[in-house]
Every structure is written in structure tokens, then in C-alpha cells.
Amino acid sequence: NTHNLGGGVVFPQQDAAAICAAARKAEVASYLDGARLFNAAAASGLSVAELARPFDLVSVALSKGLGCPVGSVLAGDKAGIARALRIRRMFGGAMRQSGILAAAGLYALDHNVARLAEDHANARLIAEQLAGVSGIRLDLATVQTNIVICRLEEGFPDALAIAARAKEASVLVSALGPRTVRAVTHLDVSREDCERAVERLVAIIRRG
Known part of the structure; x- marks a missing residue:
């Protein structure tokens, strides 16, 4: 599993x-x-x-x-x-x-079994974009399937604040801890959806 x-x-x-x-x-x-x-x-x-x-x-x-x-x-x-x-x-x-x-x-x-690889590729896309943002800690080696978890460094808003602002921008992520954010890809989100979502999420995090 x-x-x-x-x-x-x-x-x-x-x-x-x-x-x-x-x-x-x-x-x-x-x-x-x-x-x-x-x-x-x-x-x-x-x-x-x-x-x-x-x-x-x-x-x-x-x-x-x-x-x-x-x-x-x-x-x-x-x-x-x-x-x-x-x-x-x-x-x-x-x-x-x-x-x-x-x-x-x-x-x-x-x-829907064969297409799971698409979800994994979309998660990788999101992870690679987030990993390049200053203030985010994300180990790309852990992004093997459809879940992306990143940690926000001190000086940035906490995870609950980021999740709330992301929701206002129609991007749903969850707060796993005070400074930990989780995103999950699935068959209801396309490659284009993921590209837009991570663009908005990065902008929200950079605004601080």
C-alpha cells in the first residue's frame, strides 16, 4: 500500500x-x-x-x-x-x-486502473513546481504516487491560512499540521487543472 x-x-x-x-x-x-x-x-x-x-x-x-x-x-x-x-x-x-x-x-x-499513472504524473508536476519555491521544504523522492506533502518554513503563513486562501482561489489542499500542507491528485482533475492550481498555490505562498 x-x-x-x-x-x-x-x-x-x-x-x-x-x-x-x-x-x-x-x-x-x-x-x-x-x-x-x-x-x-x-x-x-x-x-x-x-x-x-x-x-x-x-x-x-x-x-x-x-x-x-x-x-x-x-x-x-x-x-x-x-x-x-x-x-x-x-x-x-x-x-x-x-x-x-x-x-x-x-x-x-x-x-480507471490504467490511468492512475496520470494522477502520479500530475502530482509530480505539482511537487516539482512547489519544490522550487523559497520557503517550501519538499523531498521529491517521496512523491511516488498521487499525494504531495510540503512543509512551510517559519516566516510564512501557517498551513491553515494557506489552505483557506487556496480555497478562496478554488484550489483545495489540506493542513496536516501547523506548517504541513497536503495536495492529492485524482481523476477529476486534469493536467491543465493541476497546472493552474499549482500556479495559484505558489502565488499565495509567495505573497506570504
Whole structure:
């Protein structure tokens, strides 16, 4: 998977395999929260199956990079899925007439996986522009997928102020900390949108 707060960095597969092996040795099941698993696959060159293989149970979100309005998929062995279904019902998680959501999920899997590389390229575009601005600290090595995290040096407005001013300019970013700003690219923003957004964001930061 990718690290959200780490800027979308792909978790090393060899480390994931080692963790799962240690868990199995201790007779503990392993679970992968694969919220951005398809992004990790697109960035690493490994297939989703390869990334998921060491784990006993895997969830994949269809509503993030794949653009589905809602929904996730849970994968595992027959006994694990049966237990998960029972627990879901115990907590009131069952859904009725969910075929329309399943159809949206199938569309996302059929049409929106290959284009994830576009989101990654757009994030890189934003990161490269921000990295060249005085007062911003950004490690380009961490921009591997569709998340960009930068830090504002002292003497500049804090992250909440930058996010508020950016919103006024129709650019949505979030404040992760007092001086940390996060931007995320996705299928609803084009290359041109990202170019305009980073131009406005840079101008806002430079104004101070």
C-alpha cells in the first residue's frame, strides 16, 4: 500500500513480506488495508496480486484513486470472508439493493486502473513546481504516487491560512499540521487543472 501521511510513498514489499512471515510464525493473521493498493501497483510495477499475496486478508478501496462513489472489496480465504460477513452483519453493516454500487465498482476496475499513472504524473508536476519555491521544504523522492506533502518554513503563513486562501482561489489542499500542507491528485482533475492550481498555490505562498 502507500503511506498517506508519508506523502504517498509505497511501502517496501520486502518489508511487508517479512512482517507477514513474522506474524504467521506467531500464529497471528495479517491484514492489509489496501486503500491505495492500485496506486502502489502502478508506481512499483508489481501487480495487485503480488502486493497482496503475503497477507491473509486484504481490503481495497474503490472510492479513492479509482473514482467509485463508494465501496471497498475484501479478499481472503473462504473462512475469513465468511467470518467477516458475519461480523459485518453484527455491526449493522449489511446493505440491500447494492447492485448499482457494485456496477460502479466494476466500471472503476475496468476503466480507471490504467490511468492512475496520470494522477502520479500530475502530482509530480505539482511537487516539482512547489519544490522550487523559497520557503517550501519538499523531498521529491517521496512523491511516488498521487499525494504531495510540503512543509512551510517559519516566516510564512501557517498551513491553515494557506489552505483557506487556496480555497478562496478554488484550489483545495489540506493542513496536516501547523506548517504541513497536503495536495492529492485524482481523476477529476486534469493536467491543465493541476497546472493552474499549482500556479495559484505558489502565488499565495509567495505573497506570504
